[in-house]
Amino acid sequence: MKPTDPDTSNSPSAPDVARRVFSQSLPTAEAYAELLATDGIVRGLIGPREVPRLWDRHLLNCAVVTDAVDQGASVCDIGSGAGLPGLVMAIRRPDLMVTLVEPLLRRTTFLEEAVGILALKNVRVRRGRAEDLHGVATFDVVTSRAVAPMDRLSRWSLPLVRSGGSFLAMKGSSAETEVADAAKVIGKEKGQVQGVIELGTGLLETPVRVVRIVKR
Numbered sequence: 336m337k338p339t340d341p342d343t344s345n346s347p348s349a350p351d352v353a354r355r356v357f358s359q360s361l362p363t364a365e366a367y368a369e370l371l372a373t374d375g376i377v378r379g380l381i382g383p384r385e386v387p388r389l390w391d392r393h394l395l396n397c398a399v400v401t402d403a404v405d406q407g408a409s410v411c412d413i414g415s416g417a418g419l420p421g422l423v424m425a426i427r428r429p430d431l432m433v434t435l436v437e438p439l440l441r442r443t444t445f446l447e448e449a450v451g452i453l454a455l456k457n458v459r460v461r462r463g464r465a466e467d468l469h470g471v472a473t474f475d476v477v478t479s480r481a482v483a484p485m486d487r488l489s490r491w492s493l494p495l496v497r498s499g500g501s502f503l504a505m506k507g508s509s510a511e512t513e514v515a516d517a518a519k520v521i522g523k524e525k526g527q528v529q530g531v532i533e534l535g536t537g538l539l540e541t542p543v544r545v546v547r548i549v550k551r
């Protein structure tokens with residue numbers, strides 16, 4: 336995987352709002368968008384139909400999740416796939432230390448190469464399932480997008496949150512129903528639902544909906 340010549344760029348150019356969201360990290364975000372639009376497609380990590388909506392639906396949506404994360408926090412992104420949201424969070428917030436957890440070799444290979452090309456010093460890639468880290472590591476914040484229904488996701492993620500830390504699940508319109516359905520599991524895993532928060536208001540056309548659960 337090589338950085339692409341900007342003259343032959345395949346990815347849509349960053350919208351104006353991207354500068355406000357990423358500020359000095361915008362060139363790194365642009366390089367990542369280019370990787371997704373080229374190698375990411377060739378290697379089947381994202382579908383070709385995602386290219387026109389790379390910024391709106393993927394980079395910007397994922398970036399604003401960092402608004403709910405404290406300075407210097409350790410973050411574990413479960414089921415990162417091509418790096419969403421974890422890699423984008425690390426790009427926007429170099430103060431965070433982000434661990435990307437992903438079981439599939441094809442995906443962790445892409446992630447490791449992307450981290451090298453983008454020269455990100457604050458990202459670790461860990462091949463495995465979230466459950467493999469239970470009893471091994473805890474983090475200030477655990478994130479995920481499009482990985483599993485809330486009950487299973489809570490069972491995988493809450494054991495990885497330190498006491499007093501938070502679990503942020505990007506869930507869209509199904510958030511409230513999923514939380515209600517998972518209430519028993521969340522309680523059993525010592526989670527306290529803080530509610531559904533909206534991030535990116537005033538920046539994004541459609542704010543991002545995130546379930547926030549604090550670990551007792």
Ligand SMILES: C[S@@+](CC[C@H](N)C(=O)[O-])C[C@H]1O[C@@H](n2cnc3c(N)ncnc32)[C@H](O)[C@@H]1O
Binds near residue numbers: 413419437465480
């Ligand atoms: C639909 S993809 C979503 C990828 C990315 N989060 C996104 O939003 O584009 C779900 C990902 O979760 C990973 N996954 C499934 N079960 C997992 C588990 N138990 N622990 C960690 N990752 C898991 C899959 O390998 C896959 O990459």
